[in-house]
Amino acid sequence: MNSPAGHPRRWQILxxxxxxxxxxxxxxxxxxxxxxxxxxxxxxxxxxxxxMVDSYALAFGGLLLMAGGLSDRFGRKRLxxxxxxxxxxxxxxxxxxxxxxxxxxxxxLMGVSxxxxxxxTLAIIKDVFPREEQGKAIGIWSGAAxxxxxxxxxxxxxxxxxxxxxxxxxxNVPLAAVALVFxxxxxxxxxxxxxxxLDLVGALLSVAGLVAIVYGLVEAPHNGWGDVxxxxxxxxxxxxxxxxxxxxRRTAHPMLDVGLFLNARYGGGALAIACTxxxxxxxxxxLTQYLQSVLELDPLGAGLRxxxxxxxxxxxxxxxxxxxxxxxxxxxxxxxxxxxxGLGILAGLQVxxxxxxxxxxxxxxxxxxxxxPPAVDAILVVSAARQAGAxxxxxxxxxxxxxxxxxxxxxxxxxxxxxxxxxxxxxxPGEAGEAVRESLAGATAVAQQMGGAAxxxxxxxxxxxxxxxxxxxxxxxxxxxxxxxxxxxxxxxxARVTDDEGPAQAExxxxxxTGADASAAS
Numbered sequence: 001m002n003s004p005a006g007h008p009r010r011w012q013i014l015x016x017x018x019x020x021x022x023x024x025x026x027x028x029x030x031x032x033x034x035x036x037x038x039x040x041x042x043x044x045x046x047x048x049x050x051x052m053v054d055s056y057a058l059a060f061g062g063l064l065l066m067a068g069g070l071s072d073r074f075g076r077k078r079l080x081x082x083x084x085x086x087x088x089x090x091x092x093x094x095x096x097x098x099x100x101x102x103x104x105x106x107x108x109l110m111g112v113s114x115x116x117x118x119x120x121t122l123a124i125i126k127d128v129f130p131r132e133e134q135g136k137a138i139g140i141w142s143g144a145a146x147x148x149x150x151x152x153x154x155x156x157x158x159x160x161x162x163x164x165x166x167x168x169x170x171x172n173v174p175l176a177a178v179a180l181v182f183x184x185x186x187x188x189x190x191x192x193x194x195x196x197x198l199d200l201v202g203a204l205l206s207v208a209g210l211v212a213i214v215y216g217l218v219e220a221p222h223n224g225w226g227d228v229x230x231x232x233x234x235x236x237x238x239x240x241x242x243x244x245x246x247x248x249r250r251t252a253h254p255m256l257d258v259g260l261f262l263n264a265r266y267g268g269g270a271l272a273i274a275c276t277x278x279x280x281x282x283x284x285x286x287l288t289q290y291l292q293s294v295l296e297l298d299p300l301g302a303g304l305r306x307x308x309x310x311x312x313x314x315x316x317x318x319x320x321x322x323x324x325x326x327x328x329x330x331x332x333x334x335x336x337x338x339x340x341x342g343l344g345i346l347a348g349l350q351v352x353x354x355x356x357x358x359x360x361x362x363x364x365x366x367x368x369x370x371x372x373p374p375a376v377d378a379i380l381v382v383s384a385a386r387q388a389g390a391x392x393x394x395x396x397x398x399x400x401x402x403x404x405x406x407x408x409x410x411x412x413x414x415x416x417x418x419x420x421x422x423x424x425x426x427x428x429p430g431e432a433g434e435a436v437r438e439s440l441a442g443a444t445a446v447a448q449q450m451g452g453a454a455x456x457x458x459x460x461x462x463x464x465x466x467x468x469x470x471x472x473x474x475x476x477x478x479x480x481x482x483x484x485x486x487x488x489x490x491x492x493x494x495a496r497v498t499d500d501e502g503p504a505q506a507e508x509x510x511x512x513x514t515g516a517d518a519s520a521a522s
Contacts, residue, residue, distance in 0.1 A: 010128050013186050014137055017121040018144035019179045020084060023172055024114045025148020027056060027091075030156045031107075034165040041165070044100035051104050054218040059111025060118075061400035062211030066203040068119035068396075076120040076127065077189040081180060083116030088176035095166035118145075118396045126380050127190040134380065135323060139316035139373035145399070147310060149280065153288055154303030161300055199254060205244035210397065212237030217404040220412055265328070268492035269378035270398045272332050275484030276368050276375070277402030279339050282410040282477040283346055283364060284309075286470055287357065293440045294463045295354055305354070308361035315369020323374050327494035332378075335371025336485035339364050340478055347474035351467050378492070406480075410473050417469035422462065440466040
């Protein structure tokens with residue numbers, strides 16, 4: 001066993017970690033439904049609204065690798081506590097922001113805080129749970145990490161029904177306080193034994209590279225994929241990540257052993273995570289628009305229907321049993337194929353297909369719950385205990401970059417198809433026509449202003465055009481999931497771990513503090 005924590009306490013610790021993950025996931029999409037209210041209250045421009053959403057993902061995705069290295073060096077519990085406290089304070093600042101610039105700043109700081117929290121959660125699981133229980137624990141972790149994302153619109157809809165937009169951030173404060181108090185009592189401290197120190201060059205290269213890549217991805221739908229800023233950001237980011245790999249292979253004390261990607265479990269697990277995340281974020285990004293602008297549901301109604309993806313909570317505990325019976329490869333491939341099927345069901349949506357939307361979400365959620373835990377577990381099994389934080393950050397980066405790529409490609413493709421396929425009935429002159437061509441939300445606003453039969457014709461035409469683009473765009477996600485399943489079928493081995501990997505890597509000792517924190521967990 002890797003930790004002094006006893007059996008009952010291990011699962012209490014897992015509950016605290018899951019609460020932290022739900023906090024992080026909630027704020028991924030929670031802001032979207034409140035943008036009209038924020039725009040009115042803070043007099044924000046369209047560009048500022050976009051940055052309120054994107055700044056969180058940019059800071060979060062860009063700092064994950066460095067945060068994982070910091071947790072190995074300075075202590076995983078310490079980084080989790082610092083990140084959780086910072087998340088509460090920055091959420092408080094965001095709730096009472098008085099202008100757009102202030103809200104963007106606090107959203108960025110919330111992303112930094114989330115980056116400090118997330119790698120530590122996985123590293124603590126590897127430290128606290130013995131190898132035979134890690135698969136089950138990671139299954140629960142995966143469900144918590146994913147369920148927060150669709151919960152965001154539901155929580156947002158509930159709060160907007162009764163309170164002002166800042167309440168969406170205030171809810172983070174008591175939840176973070178609970179995680180801090182119980183985490184201080186229960187979670188033992190651990191860090192890499194004889195850690196040589198932080199690899200500053202590697203940290204800077206990874207941060208700069210990931211920030212540039214994520215920036216290019218989140219801006220692509222707005223600037224265009226051929227825009228010099230988009231292309232330049234992606235190229236610079238790729239060059240910096242190549243430099244990071246070269247540096248890590250040459251330095252005596254790398255932040256991350258990049259040679260691990262040549263390991264079938266490590267590389268295959270990272271690929272499966274990225275493909276799953278691509279489908280999740282792509283599907284949810286489009287479906288929130290479908291539910292509100294095509295089915296014309298209110299925010300609360302749309303949020304409630306997003307809970308159909310909660311089948312991942314069924315798939316996650318089932319996953320560990322499937323790995324025991326069928327093996328690592330078969331379980332991950334089966335999960336990815338279910339994700340493919342769920343996305344395929346969503347791609348067949350028509351203008352009035354609420355039941356089909358719910359079935360598609362449910363099938364995808366089940367597949368995600370089955371595929372994600374063993375893919376994450378494969379990475380952790382291979383990661384040395386000395387680099388548990390940095391190794392787990394790779395799983396988190398796969399989720400964030402896959403998700404950012406899913407949103408960027410989906411947003412760009414559907415915007416293009418929607419404009420190109422817009423029927424003549426919706427092609428209006430002047431500013432009204434520009435608003436209709438810009439988005440389905442713009443067409444809805446114009447139709448409401450026009451009213452009557454004419455407004456209804458414009459809205460019907462725009463909705464049919466959006467649904468046509470929705471199907472085309474989701475087919476890309478279907479292809480990504482299917483290709484991921486095919487590649488994983490060739491790359492991943494059948495067994496979760498081999499004898500030569502287990503003792504040396506999965507059970508390598510970690511350094512524990514012996515003070516009050518460790519005593520509390522003994």
